[in-house]
Amino acid sequence: MFEAISKRFAQIAGRVWQRPKITAASIDAALGEIRTALLAADVAIGVVSDFLAGIKEEALGVQVTKGVTSGQEFVYIVYRKLVELMGGGPPAPGQTPAVAVLRAERPPTVIVMAGLQGSGKTTTCGKLARYLRDKDGRTPLLVAADIHRPAAIDQLQVIGDQLSIPVWREDGRTAVQIAERGLAEARARNLDTAIIDTAGRLHIDEQMMREVRAIAGAVSPHEILLVCDAMTGQDAVRSARAFDEQLALTGVVLTKLDGDARGGAALSVKAVTGKPIRFVGVGEHLDRLEPFHADRMASRILGMGDVVSLVEKAREQVSAEEQERLLEKMVHDKFDLNDFLDQIERVQRMGSFKDILGMVPGLGHQLDGLPDSEEEIKGAKAIVQSMTRAERGSPEILNTSRRERIARGSGRAMSEVNDLLGQFKQLRKIVGQFSEAGGKGPFGKLKSLANLKKMMRPERLSELMHSMLSDGKRPAAKAAAKPEIDREALRKKRKEERRRKKRGR
Template sequence: MFENLSSKLEQAFKTLKGQGRITDINVAQTVKEIRKALIDADVNYKVAKTVTDSILKEAIGREVLIAVKPGELLTKIVYDHLTSLMGGEKTDISLKGDPAVVLIAGLQGSGKTTFSGKLASHIKKQNKNVLLVACDIYRPAAIDQLKVLGEQVGVEVYSEPENKDAVTIAKNAIAYAKANNKKVVIVDTAGRLAVDEQMMKEIAAVKQAIQPSETLFVVDSMTGQDAVNTAKTFNERLDFDGVVLTKLDGDTRGGAALSIKSEVNKPIKFVGNGEKMDALDAFYPDRMAQRILGMGDVLSLVERAQMVFDEEEAKRINQKLRKNQFDFNDFLSQLEQVKKMGDMKDLVSMIPGVGKALKDVDINEDAFKPIVAMIQSMTPQERANPDMINGSRRKRIAAGSGVQIQQVNNLMKHFEELRKMMKMMNNVKEGKMKMPNMKMFK
């Protein structure tokens, strides 16, 4: 996500390395590079110029504190302006009404149906009874796709396959929701081109008929500035409440995320980071600015962990750590929890410094497969008692999991290091020992 933009901004800030203060000359060159980076990321030229002019005006002549380097100060200024450019603060979805109605609109192929399923899953986790409505009456298999997604997330789907009137289907669905105690109705509509007048009239008629509490415009972030232009056209007809950026995990330059709020004056409310039903995040402008500038996003990482990690499981692991009984069964359980947190490359990018260090490393969903295979090739006794795994057992585990003996040795080594580290951190947390003086390791 935003790897190219992040890399170019980092290069721009290097202009100020070794400088004692920010001057007209050195900051002008840096801001010129920042503007070029934004334009290369497909940010509208006018938007890029406006924001960089503001950065330049604020930065020139700023005194640099002894403890703060000029590059760090400019990074902070750029962070503030990027955050403001993307909306300043998180904007929540409105779920007023009984039932609350959310209308989903967008272009063909933008990911509306997938997002509808993700949103249903997201809202269901808030203990709300959700109904998905299939109002795409044109695309073949659209109803079937929504039903598959609904089944995946455990949400009922309302459809009328023989009916070709989207307005009637939407109205009937809301009546059904009221009769069946559904608290939120998500209406998935057909993709449409902004130049198709008949289709634009239809979506406007659906909105007029159902009076949604929230209208969301779904756009493919990989289309860059085209996404912004399309959003402007749709907004003139629909006056939507917020934007959803899909496919942000793809090879996107970031122009849509950086430009759309400024161009349309409507907030980004959600971003999609993959195909899985839990790959949906609320949009935080400040956190996205941090990630663009290579600062990571620890808050989002912690929130994802809190969503998937079971409190009782954490207590059980904690007790085993106290008794030095953490074993491969526990390790496998922790791996499964981590896999639930989402795309690995996206998770890594949230850790300050790590995402940049691993930007050229291919981290995919199969990263844990060899580890899982090795653990599953162990006997129940070996998993519960890692210390009993000697040389001959390691050879058998390697053969059984289809890996080299060196990989088994590495797993054993890293597992032991992990066990020691977790025990130490647990002791620090309980106040039984102090952290070592890190100077001794320098």
């Protein structure tokens, strides 16, 4: 996500970071580049002007902290202003700090979901219900109050069935009546959260607004969340402003953020509406909804990574017991291709491989030359799954004929099979180095376990990822593979060589 703007900002930050001293002229030059990057990202022009003015005012009057350069101080100012722009930092006077979703003192908590057709509103209702159940321990009820769009009620029912979350639906009633009766049902069944899906339109009209206002007036919601399609850029911001003028919005959910290369909506919506981004949709699956963290997103935009989110995602996939079991196998040199396949599947469940690498500091903007990483992971999985149980447990028995059979069975080239086994061998070698460092005997094993635990800390992750990407067998750095050739200089050089040969005759 935000590939275009992230690349531009990282380049600007990288150049400025190296400067020991920043002058007014260099600040103006950097701000000019930032302005171009923001406008190319479809950020509202008024937002851009205010953002740049805030940076310049602070940068010209700042006292450089001892131990850092003025260039580093400038990058930190840009980071802080990005955080503020996207709704991070301390709340404004009279506002409460942003939380994922409020809890009502007297349940149920009522959440009304509003938005235009095609923004992903109904799917987001299901994603939010799943998030609140799995992450916050709530018992949600989905209320199907979109009676205008064909199959909207059936769609919500299907989502509810997939998630095993109850859905309240009725035929022959108005949207307001369905919302009221759904709320009564939540109370009767002691369900602590009611999520109401409302009707949308292809464009904003008075009838839609009137219905949503009537539902909000009837159920007195604790949250009114607006669902916007991040891919529509400034159209999303304009619709957010229009809804905010009609409804007491408490926050915004940006969908399809994983496909948004520019980031204009995310960078503009808070400044234009004053309402924070509460959640972002980062994929089609029902588990691909995440709370929005302005500080983490600003860090990623500037190429600093997002280790906190990376560790959170990893912890969701690996329990403490599983980690201990895996470490024990590593210490005793029993890490095999079954474990390797298990780790591949965990990485897949964490989301897009490119997004995961983008969270590692320093790697986010080295991925331009990376081929389709998702396809690579699927290929690796197919190769390992084409092996017998004995082959996975003892990769050393994989001779040429076995490898040829695996290549045919997985539909991959023989070279891909060899590359995968080479990468696995390298991984075992890295693990072995940490294990051998502990020494022999029971105390040596304990020391090895401690070494491996250090290796699996977040700060080691960046190092290991760099090692993986710089591996010659891995098709990683197309962008950095060949230096730029100055053809004109080469032509002149050859011409001069021909002249010398003629003189020599």
